[in-house]
Amino acid sequence: MPEVPEENQLEPADEQLFEALDGLVEAIHSGSGVEETVLLESYPELLEFVECLERLESLSPNGDPAAATEENSGGRTGTQFGRYELCERIGRGAMGVVYKARQVDLDRVVALKLIEPGRDGIDSNVDRFYSEARAAARLRHPNIVGILEVGDVDGQHYFAMDYVAGGSLAEHLLGLEDSGLSGSNIDDSVIVLTAPMGLWRRSAGQRRVEADRAAEWLVEIARAVDYLHAHGIVHRDLKPANVLLDEGQRPLVTDFGLARVIGDAATRTATGMIVGTPGYMAPEQASGENEAISSQSDIFSLGVILYEMLTGRAPFRVANPLDTLVRVIEVDPEPPKKLEPWLSRELERICLKCLEKRPRDRYASAAELADDLERYLRRENVQAHPGGFWHRFRRWGRRQPALVARLAAVGLVGGIVELAYLIGDDPDVGLYLTVMSLLGVWAVVSGGFQSLSQRPQFESLARYCWSVGDATLLTMILCQIPESPGPLLIAYPLLIVTAGLFFRVRLVWFMTLLCLLGYAALIVARRFQYPGLAEPPWQFPVIFAVGLAVVGFAVAYQVYRVRVLNRYFRRGGGE
Amino acid sequence: MSDESVLGDLLNRARNGDQAARELLFDRCRNYVSLLARIQVESWLQAKVDASDLVQQTLLEAYRGIGDFRGETEGEWLAWLKQILKHNATDFIRRYKGTAKRQIQRETPLETPGHGSSLFRYDPSDPGDTPSQLVLQHEDHIELADAVSQLADDYQEVILLRNVQRLSFSEVAERMDRSRPAVQMLWLRALNKLKDLLQDRGDA
Numbered sequence: 001m002p003e004v005p006e007e008n009q010l011e012p013a014d015e016q017l018f019e020a021l022d023g024l025v026e027a028i029h030s031g032s033g034v035e036e037t038v039l040l041e042s043y044p045e046l047l048e049f050v051e052c053l054e055r056l057e058s059l060s061p062n063g064d065p066a067a068a069t070e071e072n073s074g075g076r077t078g079t080q081f082g083r084y085e086l087c088e089r090i091g092r093g094a095m096g097v098v099y100k101a102r103q104v105d106l107d108r109v110v111a112l113k114l115i116e117p118g119r120d121g122i123d124s125n126v127d128r129f130y131s132e133a134r135a136a137a138r139l140r141h142p143n144i145v146g147i148l149e150v151g152d153v154d155g156q157h158y159f160a161m162d163y164v165a166g167g168s169l170a171e172h173l174l175g176l177e178d179s180g181l182s183g184s185n186i187d188d189s190v191i192v193l194t195a196p197m198g199l200w201r202r203s204a205g206q207r208r209v210e211a212d213r214a215a216e217w218l219v220e221i222a223r224a225v226d227y228l229h230a231h232g233i234v235h236r237d238l239k240p241a242n243v244l245l246d247e248g249q250r251p252l253v254t255d256f257g258l259a260r261v262i263g264d265a266a267t268r269t270a271t272g273m274i275v276g277t278p279g280y281m282a283p284e285q286a287s288g289e290n291e292a293i294s295s296q297s298d299i300f301s302l303g304v305i306l307y308e309m310l311t312g313r314a315p316f317r318v319a320n321p322l323d324t325l326v327r328v329i330e331v332d333p334e335p336p337k338k339l340e341p342w343l344s345r346e347l348e349r350i351c352l353k354c355l356e357k358r359p360r361d362r363y364a365s366a367a368e369l370a371d372d373l374e375r376y377l378r379r380e381n382v383q384a385h386p387g388g389f390w391h392r393f394r395r396w397g398r399r400q401p402a403l404v405a406r407l408a409a410v411g412l413v414g415g416i417v418e419l420a421y422l423i424g425d426d427p428d429v430g431l432y433l434t435v436m437s438l439l440g441v442w443a444v445v446s447g448g449f450q451s452l453s454q455r456p457q458f459e460s461l462a463r464y465c466w467s468v469g470d471a472t473l474l475t476m477i478l479c480q481i482p483e484s485p486g487p488l489l490i491a492y493p494l495l496i497v498t499a500g501l502f503f504r505v506r507l508v509w510f511m512t513l514l515c516l517l518g519y520a521a522l523i524v525a526r527r528f529q530y531p532g533l534a535e536p537p538w539q540f541p542v543i544f545a546v547g548l549a550v551v552g553f554a555v556a557y558q559v560y561r562v563r564v565l566n567r568y569f570r571r572g573g574g575e
Numbered sequence: 576m577s578d579e580s581v582l583g584d585l586l587n588r589a590r591n592g593d594q595a596a597r598e599l600l601f602d603r604c605r606n607y608v609s610l611l612a613r614i615q616v617e618s619w620l621q622a623k624v625d626a627s628d629l630v631q632q633t634l635l636e637a638y639r640g641i642g643d644f645r646g647e648t649e650g651e652w653l654a655w656l657k658q659i660l661k662h663n664a665t666d667f668i669r670r671y672k673g674t675a676k677r678q679i680q681r682e683t684p685l686e687t688p689g690h691g692s693s694l695f696r697y698d699p700s701d702p703g704d705t706p707s708q709l710v711l712q713h714e715d716h717i718e719l720a721d722a723v724s725q726l727a728d729d730y731q732e733v734i735l736l737r738n739v740q741r742l743s744f745s746e747v748a749e750r751m752d753r754s755r756p757a758v759q760m761l762w763l764r765a766l767n768k769l770k771d772l773l774q775d776r777g778d779a
Contacts, residue, residue, distance in 0.1 A: 018763050029741055052770040055719045056738040059614055457584070 020046055028057055047564070082153040084112055084160070100163060110148060111164070115157040133159055139231055143224035145244060145254035161254065165247050169217075170240035173207050173308065207312055208340070211347055214309035215377055217243075217251045219370045222302055224253045226366035229295040236293065238301035239280040240308060280304045280314075283357050286328040296359035299366060303354025310351065311339045332357070332398045346382045353384040357398075403450040405498065406470075407443055414439045434480050442473045463507060470495055471514035479525045484536070489544065492519060493551045500555040508559055512552025516545055582649045582717065589641060597641065601634055607720035608633055608656055615664045618740050629667045633660045653716060722772040730765035737762055 020043040027039060040046055079086055084101040090111065101112040133150040140146060150159040209217070221243055228235055235242075237255065244252045282300035284292040307315045315333030333355060337348045350372050356362045363369040363384075372382045386392060397404040417435055421427045449469065453462035474495065478485045492515040499511035523541055526533070582603060588596035612626040612633065636659050637644075644655050723731055729751070736747045747762075748755040 014760070014763055018759055021763065021766065025738060048774070049766060049770055052766065052773050053738065055715055055773070056734065056769075058716065059610070059719070059739050 017043075017045065021049060024049065025053060028053055081112070081114070081158070082151070084110070086112070101160070103160070109163045110160040111145075111162065112158055112160050115159075135231075136233065139228070139233070141224050141227045143220045143250070143252055144227065145252045162252075164244040164252055164254075166245040166249070168241050169243040169245060169251065169305070169309075172245055173209070173240055173312070209309040211310060211343060212377060214306060215347060215373045217309070218302065218306050219373045219377070221251050221253060221305070222366040222370040222373070224251075225295075225298050225302065226370065228253070229298070229366060234293065234295055235298050235301070236285070237280070238298055238305065240305055243305070281328070282359070283329045284359060292359070294359060295365065296362050299354050299362045299369060300356075300359075302366065302369060303351055303362075306351045306354065307333065307336055310343060310347065311336050313339070315355065330357070330398060331401070332395050334399070344376070346376045346384075349384040349386060350376060350382055352395075400450055402453075402466075402501075403446055406446040409494075410439050410443050410446070431480060431482075435477055438473060438477045438480070442469075445469050445473070463502060463504070464510060467495075467499060467507065467511045467514055471511070471518045475518035475522050478522050479529065482530060482533075484533070485522070489519070492548055496548065496552050496555055500559050503559055503562060505556050505559050505563070508552060508556040512549060512556075515548050515552075519545060519548065582652075586649060586652050590644065597638070601638060603717060604653075604656060605630075605634065606724040607653070607717045608660060610720040610723055611657065611660055612664065614735060614739055615660065616667065617735070619664075619668050626667070629660070629663055632667075633663050636663070718776050719773070722769055722776060725772055726765060726768060729761060730768060733758060733762045734765050734769065 020039060024039050024046055040050065081099075081101070083105050084099075084103055086099045086101050087109075088100045090098050090100050099112045099114070101110055102108070103110055130150060133147060137147040137150065145164060146162045148160040148162065150157070152158065208214075221238075225235060225238065235253070235255075238253070242253065242255050244254055246252060280301045282293070282297035285297050285300075304315055316327050316331075332352075335348055336351055337343045337345065350369070354362055354369060363372070368383075372384055375382050387395070414436060417432065417439070421432045446466070446469075449462050449466040452458050453466070474491050478488060478491075481488070495515055496508065496511050499508050519541070527535075582600070585596050585600040585603065589600045609626070609630045612629045616626045616629060633656070637656055640659075644652065646652060646655060723734070726734070732751060733747060736742050736750055737744070742750065744755055744759055744762075748758045751758055753761070
């Protein structure tokens with residue numbers, strides 16, 4: 001870039017970008033999601049900047065939402081709030097602050113949640129907030145935290161709930177309940193984010209719950225959830241933090257019903273938003289199919305809770321948001337028994353049945369889930385059955401897509417070679433054996449790399465090595481064929497396209513390079529091996545190589561685009 | 576492999592007494608702490624201040640006290656660093672302003688972490704309980720700090736003043752002692768550069 005003298009004005013072209021960017025920064029500073037969206041729609045070039053700007057925002061001392069809450073509401077302990085006296089702050093979340101409070105007129109202790117003013121568009125959606133809250137307030141069940149009252153004091157909306165003295169299941173799992181810090185007895189349930197990306201990776205040191213106890217708890221939780229369903233309420237945000245344990249270790253479900261209103265309000269500012277907590281939501285919720293969300297989605301979340309209690313870790317644990325997205329929607333979790341071998345097969349089946357990807361494969365109702373768990377507790381046969389061979393095979397396939405794709409391709413090609421050998425008039429036995437054994441090696445090597453890539457520290461390395469293996473074996477096989485490989489060369493572009501499925505731009509380029517090298521090696525090798533064969537015109541291989549490069553470019557570009565969108569959506573919810 | 580797992584891995588090894596991992600861990604976090612220190616100090620004192628003492632002190636205390644760190648996750652680790660920094664920043668600012676003028680203009684001074692390390696176990700970025708944005712920010716923060724530190728000095732300054740401290744361009748111009756159009760142009764270039772740096776990292 002040429003040096004411009006300091007006093008220079010902005011170029012006219014820059015001027016426009018500057019104005020737009022400045023507007024965007026102002027919109028972000030004032031937290032105006034609407035304005036932000038409008039600007040982004042009129043200046044698509046701003047898209048590239050959004051992530052950068054919003055990340056900078058997180059550094060701002062005034063911009064940290066957690067810090068802001070702290071300052072605005074932290075000091076209110078001991079003060080009067082309407083008819084309540086705020087005793088102690090017991091939790092904080094995206095929606096507001098929760099206090100332990102004494103209702104003066106009735107002299108009872110409640111948990112009071114103060115919704116932050118202006119947060120998540122509640123202000124403009126007050127009526128629905130109240131009607132939902134009223135509906136929720138009518139519900140009474142021994143395993144749900146009752147809503148006692150909703151209202152506002154000087155424009156600050158709040159709702160009062162039963163106060164539960166113990167901590168949440170999340171704290172129990174973290175081993176925090178004795179620390180005296182079991183503060184967030186009610187944590188905010190609503191998490192608004194634009195894509196189901198950041199599934200939380202649970203730290204390995206998390207506690208498990210003894211199997212029968214986990215089952216007993218889940219029975220109670222499932223019955224409570226069934227009660228909610230019977231009253232037309234889908235919780236949508238079931239997770240350990242929303243299950244409180246009282247002093248008698250009785251689980252109580254909290255924060256139901258309100259999630260949707262607040263979520264809906266936020267949805268208006270940006271499309272494609274998802275309400276829920278990433279690690280616990282069902283695939284239909286995670287993929288944003290809002291109309292597909294039903295009571296079945298809650299059953300999925302119950303399954304995640306059970307899984308976590310049994311194994312001490314959340315079932316979908318990966319660091320990269322794109323992989324996570326793919327995982328929630330497509331990949332089945334490790335069977336719990338693989339992590340905890342002592343676990344009963346029945347309990348594992350119950351858990352996995354809740355975690356089925358298709359809602360209709362899960363339990364039909366939370367009550368059915370509870371019944372089946374009780375059967376397990378009585379040591380009777382549970383209804384969740386392992387599924388047919390085909391079902392189990394599909395499940396396994398979903399866990400290892402890269403391996404399955406290769407095995408399928410290798411198997412199919414092997415089958416065709418076998419067929420050709422059987423029906424051929426004068427088959428070349430040597431060639432047949434070489435090709436078949438190379439295919440066999442390929443299958444074995446794939447299995448090896450697959451198991452290597454299961455270890456997080458080798459994951460990336462395994463992918464690159466796997467690519468080298470693929471390209472090498474393919475080239476070796478093609479070298480064996482005395483005829484011109486012709487249509488078989490399709491395998492090279494195929495490898496490049498498959499590499500794109502990992503969503504790594506570099507991996508795609510790497511594979512493209514490997515394919516080009518492999519193809520070059522193939523041509524050279526063939527020239528030495530079969531010197532007598534007629535050569536195709538020199539420009540054909542060149543055109544093919546150029547074609548490979550173009551395929552690589554196109555795939556890499558697609559991956560890049562997906563990544564940009566991913567970044568944008570990942571950031572979009574973070575006001 | 577993502578930065579997050581690298582950081583988590585380093586953290587684990589460092590806590591188990593792996594000396595090399597500890598060095599690497601602090602290496603990875605240095606830019607982040609420096610940037611935070613600079614932001615905190617400059618937004619309180621409203622002037623350009625050399626905060627390297629503060630960074631040094633913070634990293635030293637964290638380094639010595641890593642045995643007291645009881646958290647598990649990367650998020651808890653960064654929150655812990657932040658707490659130590661906050662604590663030190665209060666002293667730093669007090670010293671800087673002189674003991675006579677203990678009252679800093681604004682009403683709420685930086686709070687000190689009164690409850691000891693148990694507080695850090697209660698990091699807001701605890702798994703599952705909080706917005707995932709917070710969770711995602713751990714690796715982002717370090718990445719962002721690294722990218723910012725790669726920028727030229729005046730680029731860094733204009734971005735911190737405008738985006739982080741949220742000053743108007745007139746104020747930025749005054750603080751940087753340049754004309755307003757010049758500052759605006761500088762800002763545009765700085766953002767362009769930062770965006771590119773972050774994108775390169777994102778694809779890595």
